[in-house]
Amino acid sequence: MIEALNISKAFGEHLVLNDVSFRFETGKCNLIIGQSGSGKTVLMKCLVGLFEIDSGNVMYDERVFSRMSFDEMKVIRQELGMLFQGGALFDSMTVEENIVFPLSMFTSQSSEQKRDRANFCLSRVNLENVNKLYPSELSGGMKKRVAIARAIAMNPKYLFCDEPNSGLDPLTAIVIDNLISEITQEYNITTVINTHDMNSVIEIGDKIAYIHKGKLWWDGNKDSILHSDNPELNDFVFATELTRKLKQI
């Protein structure tokens, strides 16, 4: 479980997050939704400590993360995996080297053990025979899968995914969503997902935070989101003709 307690974050004059509190549950897909530029990525980066928060606290299972030094954070960082929006695979490394990178840095496993782990993680995301390829040789969907494989290489307790299915076709997008959801349940991970894709929301939204104007504007789950009377949320949820028609049914 991860808790955001009264988080605020500004860049200069621009207040991006204004007193946001939310609890991200273990074994569930916790979604952060909102329009482009609403601060989803900033919130996620505050949670993992890539941005320093101006006020508030971030708790990882009762451990106060937000006031830790870099070295103290290391302990928690080895328990978390993150999937970045563009994949953020290391260009200079092969797929296998990307996946075992954290293992190489923090464990003294043999190359066989690391290869086994890489193959296991790759099979978990339904990829094979890509070990020796470089990221530039992969398609968008494959990059995301490799990035997921890297994120789960260290058996994380916490998994962060920033727009895991942006830039993918709808079919691949659903596959990636379901993959993350399965992994979350299988290993009982606390998963936090940024998305603005309503398909994902309906598919995997166990718990949902809607961010609007820097505030936590609404929270609920994939069932309650369709029946809310919050006007801004409804503008977001029923933004397309298709969803408006569905609502009438």
Next chain:
Amino acid sequence: MIRGFLFHIGRYTLLLRQVFKKPEKQSIYIRKILVEMDNLGLDSVGIVAFISTFMGAVLCIQMAFNIDTPFIPLYTIGFVTRQSVVLEFSPTIISLILAGKVGSRVASELGTMRVTEQIDAIEIIGINPATYLIFPKIVACVLINPILIILSMIMAILGGWLAGIFTGLVPTSEYVFGIKAFFDSYDIFYALVKTVVNAFLIVSISGYHGFYTQGGALEVGASSTKGVVHSSIAIIVFNLILTQLLLA
């Protein structure tokens, strides 16, 4: 302007403190240093040798044409060519060339890693990205640039010799006598100190600009330019300071 300068100096100093933190796993760093020596050093051998040979030849010919009285012995040409090459041309001018080549490479590599979130991905694993990315590059250049500069000196002196023979302006015996004349090994020490300082400036300054890139592909290009320009300026300024300190 002044505030901007102080901001950069402050952030640069803080970054350097991060860079020289104790590395996580030494075996990995040794391998990375070797890879960077290959990327940043061996890759420049060709251009350094090429430029040095031609500049040595030009220095020699210019000297020869400027000496038109019989009172100045011909071996002076060899002597002056050597002194110019060792004291200034190789350590400073070749460092400026390397600032262009190595600096733009370092800044754009780090800048790309920053805007594609690869630096975040390193940090999130619990690795200090400044140490992991910049430290091996600094060590690699500090080790390999002196070798490049020595190579440059040799090639420039050879270039001068070839020019002397082919133009018929300086006979080999005079040139070689001049090259050996009044040799002071302190000059080499002075040149190598400058080289090492320049190597450090090039990688740390262009690394700094790459590391703090914000935005996208356009900003990566801008960082790369800033890296080259600012490290070149630093090289010129430190050239004056070190010359005053070491030769005066």
